[in-house]
Amino acid sequence: MLAAPKARWSLVADETPATGGGRTRTEVERPQRQTRAPLIALGGVEKVYRTGKLEYRALRGVDLSIAAGEMVAVVGPSGSGKSTILNMITGIDRPTAGTVTVDGQSLNDMSEEELAVWRGGNVGVIFQFFQLLPTLSALENAVLPLDFIRRGSKRERFERARHNLELVGLEEKVDNLPAELSGGEQQRVAIARSLAADPRLIVGDEPTGNLDTVTAAEMFELLERLNREGKTILFVTHDRELAARAPRMVEIRDGRVVDS
Numbered sequence: 001m002l003a004a005p006k007a008r009w010s011l012v013a014d015e016t017p018a019t020g021g022g023r024t025r026t027e028v029e030r031p032q033r034q035t036r037a038p039l040i041a042l043g044g045v046e047k048v049y050r051t052g053k054l055e056y057r058a059l060r061g062v063d064l065s066i067a068a069g070e071m072v073a074v075v076g077p078s079g080s081g082k083s084t085i086l087n088m089i090t091g092i093d094r095p096t097a098g099t100v101t102v103d104g105q106s107l108n109d110m111s112e113e114e115l116a117v118w119r120g121g122n123v124g125v126i127f128q129f130f131q132l133l134p135t136l137s138a139l140e141n142a143v144l145p146l147d148f149i150r151r152g153s154k155r156e157r158f159e160r161a162r163h164n165l166e167l168v169g170l171e172e173k174v175d176n177l178p179a180e181l182s183g184g185e186q187q188r189v190a191i192a193r194s195l196a197a198d199p200r201l202i203v204g205d206e207p208t209g210n211l212d213t214v215t216a217a218e219m220f221e222l223l224e225r226l227n228r229e230g231k232t233i234l235f236v237t238h239d240r241e242l243a244a245r246a247p248r249m250v251e252i253r254d255g256r257v258v259d260s
């Protein structure tokens with residue numbers, strides 16, 4: 001028999017643990033980092049980029065553990081390896097050595113195609129420049145991940161996307177094209193899109209980097225709200241003030257974690 005479905009539009013992370021042991025909603029909201037299997041685990045991750053004969057060691061043995069329900073800011077100088085770490089966690093890129101496990105799933109063992117499908121269903125990704133398709137409306141952009149993973153009927157996909165746009169306060173703008181939206185509104189569409197498959201994990205690469213201070217603070221508050229509702233949030237930022245407001249800060253220097 002099928003298990004009872006979750007509440008349809010719940011933002012709370014799926015409470016079924018990846019690897020044994022029960023978990024309550026309260027525990028998801030108040031992470032106890034060391035007491036259970038992490039949602040994200042990087043072990044001895046190295047990344048070497050080769051350009052012609054030149055080699056560049058972008059990551060030099062990164063160990064990092066992040067529990068479900070955490071909100072983590074990743075900081076460090078430009079070129080220190082922050083985006084590379086995010087790309088390891090989202091499976092956009094692969095480590096040269098070391099292990100990457102997300103939600104009990106070893107990304108090392110997956111093919112490119114498996115990674116793409118896994119990412120579509122399990123990780124919401126937001127970027128500095130929003131990466132919206134310019135010819136599609138806010139609603140059409142927000143539905144894209146569901147089309148990719150083919151989840152639900154067409155009607156259900158649009159209902160879900162519309163609901164997510166409401167969650168981020170854009171119910172009035174569902175039919176607008178990206179060019180008809182402010183930067184903050186475009187990032188809200190991107191956040192709605194990241195929520196499409198109801199992933200446990202939202203990853204942001206400088207999600208406030210292209211926004212003015214007030215809008216950046218609003219975006220941070222929206223991420224905080226999603227975190228309170230159960231999402232694990234990991235984001236790179238140059239903004240030390242915003243980073244300091246996150247419950248946990250991970251500092252990267254020269255491809256290493258120097259503080260976590």
Ligand code: ADP
Pocket residue numbers: 049050051056058076077078079080081082083084085
């Ligand atoms: P950050 O996000 O901290 O600014 P990145 O993770 O983007 O840093 O990059 C870390 C280092 O790896 C940089 O020196 C960058 O030039 C290098 N790098 C990143 N991607 C590539 C690539 N595809 N090919 C070669 N070098 C790269």
